[in-house]
Amino acid sequence: MKTILLIEDNDIIRENTAEILELAGYAVLTAENGKVGVEQALATKPDLVVCDIMMPVLDGYGVLHIFTQNPQLAGVPFIFLTAKTERTDQRRGMELGADDYLTKPFEETELLSAISSRLNRFRQLQPDYDLRAPEGLGNFLDDAAAAGQLHDLTTDRRPHALRKKQEVYAEGDEPTRLYFVQTGRVKTVRRNPGGKELITGVYGPGEFFGYLPLLEPGPHADTALVLDDATLLYIPKDDFRTLLHRNAAVGQQFVRLLAGRVSTREEQLLGMAYGSIRRRVADALLRLHEQAGATPEAVIQLSRDDLAAVVGTATESLIRTLSEFKQSGLIELSSHGIRLLQPEKLRQPNW
Missing domain, CATH: 1.10.10.10 (Winged helix-like DNA-binding domain superfamily/Winged helix DNA-binding domain)
Known part of the structure; x- marks a missing residue:
């Protein structure tokens, strides 16, 4: 049974909405203001939140901000429920990371449909993905997009064909995207002042690269060159960062990728030294x-x-x-x- 947290300061609306949700088969937690709602969520993590905006003590925007910043609550589907209908209010809610926006008065079917849709989209990410398999990237990005509501990750996957020896990015360039190798291979290199080259990584099909300066903001520390004719997929920087901030499971996936690369790099440097x-x-x-x-x-x-x-x-x-x-x-x-x-x-x- 899915648990819905309903945060609403109007007693009548809160009681009537809770009854509707219970009749639909959901377990319902209720709170009369944002502060109580956050406390409820920290005690029992809900599967979805329905939250009013204009409330005393802590308004809906404040509740959503706490949810997005708290690792324990980040990624929980969030639906605003409010009497406000101005576009600026809707835009602000969506920019903060809300997943849907319903205005009062609303139909029962409208509320239940929105909740069902959000719960179906927010599937739990798998702990690991076989990115070497043809369907591995698709599964990862589909689940990531569902968890983070980032449609661009699934709709903007146009493959980019690059020729052998073509430069993908250069040392010192500002990062603009995450790269995924669909076919071919890419190497990352660093050069000393004398021009001697050290290859810091070789990436083949099913592997991401270029994510270090996205995780730790700064310019690229190496140059990426195509080893064989390759096909790359580009994921925009802002989408990638938003996804990491909104969903801890996706962040953990890339932390594992980064940790593996750092470990390999350390072994490489130790080997060179000793x-x-x-x-x-x-x-x-x-x-x-x-x-x-x-x-x-x-x-x-x-x-x-x-x-x-x-x-x-x-x-x-x-x-x-x-x-x-x-x-x-x-x-x-x-x-x-x-x-x-x-x-x-x-x-x-x-x-």
């Missing part, structure tokens, strides 16, 4: 093997220069180490790329 060249090459091959699918048939397709930039070594040193691995029967080198024959041995710490 690991042998053989260990660093082995670790890089294992990461790329995992990204390629981690199957015996998986092929790592990366130029020697790019692979050297991932490892953080000279191309000559990389080629020499790959030859040693090949002679030891650990990898197979061909015109198609690199295939790992014995990944379990590459994982051994004695390099």
Whole structure:
């Protein structure tokens, strides 16, 4: 049974509306002002809130602000119920994050339809999404859009085709969007004053990139370049940030993505500082093997220069180490790329 929190200062309207909701099969919590309503919500989290705007102690705008800022309450569907009909009032409510707006007097069916519609849209996000699967991004964005009421995430998914070596963004650029790789691959690189390149990430189908400066505002710290002809989906910055603020589950999803990238970056830097060249090459091959699918048939397709930039070594040193691995029967080198024959041995710490 879904629980509705009804916040209304008019006793008659509150009692009549609560009766309608109970007859429709909802459990109803009632509050005579915004302060009491917030206290009720913190004690028992509702599935949806119906809230008047003009109330004593704490008005509806204040209640909605508290809901959007409180991690425990963020993402709860919120319907304003008010006698005000001016467009400016409606706009203010929607800008604050309200999901619907009903004016008094209202029909019973109008109220019940609005509640049913909001509850159906606000599905709980799954804890994890298989973003490598063709339907993974669709499921994630559909659920994210339902949870955050951001229609642009599902309606503005026009694919953008980019050619090999094309620049997606440059170091120092202001971030404008989140990127998702639909096909192809993209690398992110940083260069020292002498022009030497270090690849900080390689992103393939099913992966997001460019989200760090959106989570921690600032310019891009690296440059993104297309490795193979690629198709990217763009998600506007404002939609992404609003979604994170409004739904904790979506935020947690990207925190996990970010944590994984930070962990990989730290391992990469530690390896450069303390690991042998053989260990660093082995670790890089294992990461790329995992990204390629981690199957015996998986092929790592990366130029020697790019692979050297991932490892953080000279191309000559990389080629020499790959030859040693090949002679030891650990990898197979061909015109198609690199295939790992014995990944379990590459994982051994004695390099």
